[in-house]
Amino acid sequence: MSIFFDHTDANARIIGGTEVAAGTHPHMVALIVGVSVKNFICGGSLLTQRTVLTAAHCVDNVYGINWVIRSARVAVGSTRWDSGTDYSILRNVTHPDYNRCIVKNDISVLITATNVVLNSLVQPVALTYEHIDAGVPSIVAGWGVTKAGEYTMSEVLIELPTTTIGNKDCVSRVSEAAIQKGYLVYVDPSLEICTFHSPGFGVCSGDSGSALRRADNGKQFGIASWGFLCALGHPDVFVRISAYESWLKTVIIKKLFCQLLIPFPTSEDDMSIFFEHTDVNARVVGGTQAAVGSHPHMVALSFGADVKSFLCGASLITQRTVLTAAHCIDVVHGENGLIDSFRVSVGSNQWNSGTEYTVAYNMTHPDYDFWTIKHDIGIVVTSTNVVLNNLVQTVPVTYDYIGGGVAAILAGWGRIRAGGSLSRELLELRTNTLDGADCMIRAARASITLNMAYAPGVDPHVEVCAFHSAGFGACNGDSGSALRRADNGHQFGIVSWGFPCALGAPDMYVRISSYQIWLRSVIV
Incomplete structure (x- = not known):
């Protein structure tokens, strides 16, 4: 030809x-x-x-x-x-x-x-x-x-x-x-x-x-x-x-980072923006199984009538407001709004067995940019109040600016190993935040050493990074989940994107303090 x-x-x-x-x-x-x-x-x-x-x-x-x-x-x-x-x-x-x-x-x-x-x-x-x-x-x-x-x-x-x-x-x-x-x-x-x-x-x-x-x-x-x-x-x-340049980066980021879920993921897929990679012994990643009730704010986003498909994690911040990553909402948003089978589930360490609530509507940040994965924050509002109990509680959000060296905790149902299946049980991981300049350097280095030339850059003004060590970190399926302070449990980040799971690169989170005005204006 x-x-x-x-x-x-x-x-x-x-x-x-x-x-x-x-x-x-x-x-x-x-x-x-x-x-x-x-x-x-x-x-x-x-x-x-x-x-x-x-x-x-x-x-x-x-x-x-x-x-x-x-x-x-x-x-x-x-x-x-x-x-x-x-x-x-x-x-x-x-x-x-x-x-x-x-x-x-x-x-x-x-x-x-x-x-x-x-x-x-x-x-x-x-x-x-x-x-x-x-x-x-x-x-x-x-x-x-x-x-x-x-x-x-x-x-x-x-x-x-x-x-x-x-x-x-x-x-x-x-x-x-x-x-x-x-x-x-x-x-x-x-x-x-x-x-x-x-x-x-x-x-x-x-x-x-x-x-x-x-x-x-x-x-x-x-x-x-x-x-x-x-x-x-x-x-x-x-x-x-x-x-x-612009067209190529658009194609590769959207088609590759989202793993070409056409039109939607299967029950074992997800919408997390974590770069594809070869197998490694990785889990949320390097985490341990969470005790029942230890993360009562955790929400599982799923869809499907006959067969449920897991999309992302999220956090309950009021009895009707669920905080998550904007890219998680994208995959279940059709021409006429959210698909009918979209649900939020609470109160269980298993993503597919909690109490389900239908969704009234969603909002994503007006500056959300899918191509660069920036301003990756959105809310989902339930049709009715979520019933609170010892297994279901809202999480306090802090608007304090978080620098490097802050002990943090993450929980999610992400892949238990890179390229593997999702975890059916909630896993937790203790990690630490990085200084913004340090994160930018590490992310740039990772994009070269891991052959991820199209990775978006880190913006410390709107993102905060966390890193434990090689073999420990977030992975596919953890997107949307809360990053919380280990000392008081307040949420300050949302899992957004990252490099090959647990291969020694930092994970990137939405910096909630940058969105205080917007978030307070949309919370129900």
């Missing part, structure tokens, strides 16, 4: 390139299709354990009525496109302004159905959003056509060093070639970037979707898109990734 226009030459390959050693391009992905017989479509690059970046025109070729056709797969971990580890595709997200006629905004993300297993041969590539100018040494790899004029793809991965060229130079050279051949195509330097090596060297059919990376640090800044007459002296045209 590569958009490289017809040509006649003979001695072209990705083109002029050389075979690569195993593991030199661990980000490389082959997009393939077919059941009995595999067919190669395009290249791609692994961004995260669930997301693959490629060209939109590659996805066009495997798109059915509603989704990517079932036999489409992505293969990783091999220099041969037909012998890697295959993963099925859950869905794709193509740029809304993609135009197949003029090959513009030619960028798409594929979402795998399960996590891609990382090893020495399979690793995500780091993206750079810096504006790349002329003269930058670069490298591209692919399984494209090895001889121009033929349609046999290379069985092994080929790499080619190349160099970016200036915008004016590229526009001029491509325009000249387009006029000569009668093609109605053009280069848009705001969206595209060009490379050129020399006649006899370049990308060709089948290399579309492959990553263009800086030679000095390996960061990807382009996607092979289209070109003329492979390796006959014309520039190759790549998608300029820096032009799509």
Whole structure:
């Protein structure tokens, strides 16, 4: 499906390139299709354990009525496109302004159905959003056509060093070639970037979707898109990734962080924004089973008529007001409001066996931003008063500013290990707050070491962080739960988001003191 226009030459390959050693391009992905017989479509690059970046025109070729056709797969971990580890595709997200006629905004993300297993041969590539100018040494790899004029793809991965060229130079050279051949195509330097090596060297059919990376640090800044007459002296045209920073971060945060719950999670899933990760012995995380009645403020948010599905934790702050994370409310909010089966449950250490109350309405903070996970605070108001007893009590909220070194306690029904099932019993964990500057440094470091380049930044003005030690922390399913002072039990935080559970990074909580005016105005 590569958009490289017809040509006649003979001695072209990705083109002029050389075979690569195993593991030199661990980000490389082959997009393939077919059941009995595999067919190669395009290249791609692994961004995260669930997301693959490629060209939109590659996805066009495997798109059915509603989704990517079932036999489409992505293969990783091999220099041969037909012998890697295959993963099925859950869905794709193509740029809304993609135009197949003029090959513009030619960028798409594929979402795998399960996590891609990382090893020495399979690793995500780091993206750079810096504006790349002329003269930058670069490298591209692919399984494209090895001889121009033929349609046999290379069985092994080929790499080619190349160099970016200036915008004016590229526009001029491509325009000249387009006029000569009668093609109605053009280069848009705001969206595209060009490379050129020399006649006899370049990308060709089948290399579309492959990553263009800086030679000095390996960061990807382009996607092979289209070109003329492979390796006959014309520039190759790549998608300029820096032009799509906002869109890419939006796609990856919303689709990955929320684990693509389409349309809703199953009874063992949740809406917590904790990054996907490989298995580790983690629980809320490293916590212990809570004694009955030790956390009478705890609320379980769930939905479902015949089968209940757990969403998030929450806290009872009045007899009608439940405090939680805004992103927890998002998943049960349809066009006409909250879904009918949405419930709050209280009075039990088991999330699915408490006393249920229907919901009258909800409110989320007006500045709540799903993409950056900021102002992640909301309330749910019950239809009737919650009955208080020794197992059901409201929690006092403190608006004191909490700094670092404050002993705190967290409880929740989150996953008992990363990637595992939810805890059916309430678990508790004692932890400590971090200084804001310290948290920012640790979170930034974690985003690099854990290959989570798209993690939102920490804002100490609206967020407070807590950290115990590696093997201890919040996890999926704990979102919305209360973070309380250990000395007086007052709530000062709401579980919001975090990095791979209990791998040594801090957990982020909404800082309630920042929302005193708003919260007091909406409490019922």
